[in-house]
Amino acid sequence: MSLAVDLSGQVALVTGGARGIGRGIASVLVEAGATVITCGRSDASDPVEGTEHRLCDVRDAEAVEALIAGIADTHGRLDLVVNNAGGAPYALAADSSPRLDEKILGLNLSAVLAVSKAANAVMQSQANGGAIVNISSVSALRPSPGTASYGAAKAGVDSLTRSLAVEWGPKVRVNSIDIGLCRTDETADHYGDDATVAAIEATIPLGRMAEPDEIGRVVAFLASDLASYVSGATLACHGGGEPPVFLHVVNQEHQ
Numbered sequence: 001m002s003l004a005v006d007l008s009g010q011v012a013l014v015t016g017g018a019r020g021i022g023r024g025i026a027s028v029l030v031e032a033g034a035t036v037i038t039c040g041r042s043d044a045s046d047p048v049e050g051t052e053h054r055l056c057d058v059r060d061a062e063a064v065e066a067l068i069a070g071i072a073d074t075h076g077r078l079d080l081v082v083n084n085a086g087g088a089p090y091a092l093a094a095d096s097s098p099r100l101d102e103k104i105l106g107l108n109l110s111a112v113l114a115v116s117k118a119a120n121a122v123m124q125s126q127a128n129g130g131a132i133v134n135i136s137s138v139s140a141l142r143p144s145p146g147t148a149s150y151g152a153a154k155a156g157v158d159s160l161t162r163s164l165a166v167e168w169g170p171k172v173r174v175n176s177i178d179i180g181l182c183r184t185d186e187t188a189d190h191y192g193d194d195a196t197v198a199a200i201e202a203t204i205p206l207g208r209m210a211e212p213d214e215i216g217r218v219v220a221f222l223a224s225d226l227a228s229y230v231s232g233a234t235l236a237c238h239g240g241g242e243p244p245v246f247l248h249v250v251n252q253e254h255q
Contacts, residue, residue, distance in 0.1 A: 024212020180238025205240025
């Protein structure tokens with residue numbers, strides 16, 4: 001086996017794959033040779049070159065089933081699903097409405113299960129099975145003030161990943177990636193101006209935020225034969241994580 005990622009002949013779905021981190025993932029999968037379908041609630045104004053885009057609200061289980069069935073009908077198979085669609089606005093838990101909480105949990109957890117279940121039904125019938133990669137977050141691992149529902153949903157995604165890997169093996173491998181801060185078109189909206197972003201990046205051991213294609217390369221690895229014995233795993237992709245806050249105080253005391 002060559003130590004290279006070759007996804008030629010594979011059909012992949014990337015939810016929320018027309019923008020942000022999903023766009024980087026889709027681009028890498030195309031580069032690796034896969035046939036890539038992205039989906040979203042609206043048309044892609046600037047689709048990733050080499051992909052096809054389909055409309056689907058992944059919070060709608062019936063729409064998800066129709067999406068997966070349509071891909072299988074058109075391409076004859078489905079080898080990889082990347083559950084990337086997600087996100088949440090800033091809202092303190094005490095101020096967040098039940099409706100907003102429901103929407104956040106629906107997009108970041110319930111939709112992951114719905115897409116995975118529909119994809120598994122196709123993959124189980126294929127000789128080579130398939131792979132599911134769930135895009136999770138470091139918010140699953142540490143407090144997530146201002147996005148508590150999102151953090152809880154991502155913790156649920158990591159737990160779901162482990163359970164589905166047990167239920168759906170050996171045909172289907174299921175893994176997740178806990179990603180940290182990543183540069184996208186919305187970085188300034190989320191974190192502020194260049195100076196603020198630079199200050200944030202200085203707290204990351206690798207000294208910078210990730211680029212979307214770096215997340216894509218981790219996805220490609222987990223989808224490939226190089227990861228043929230990896231299932232039920234949560235892989236951290238966060239540049240070294242977040243050093244404990246108390247160390248900043250200790251370092252200041254020693255200066």
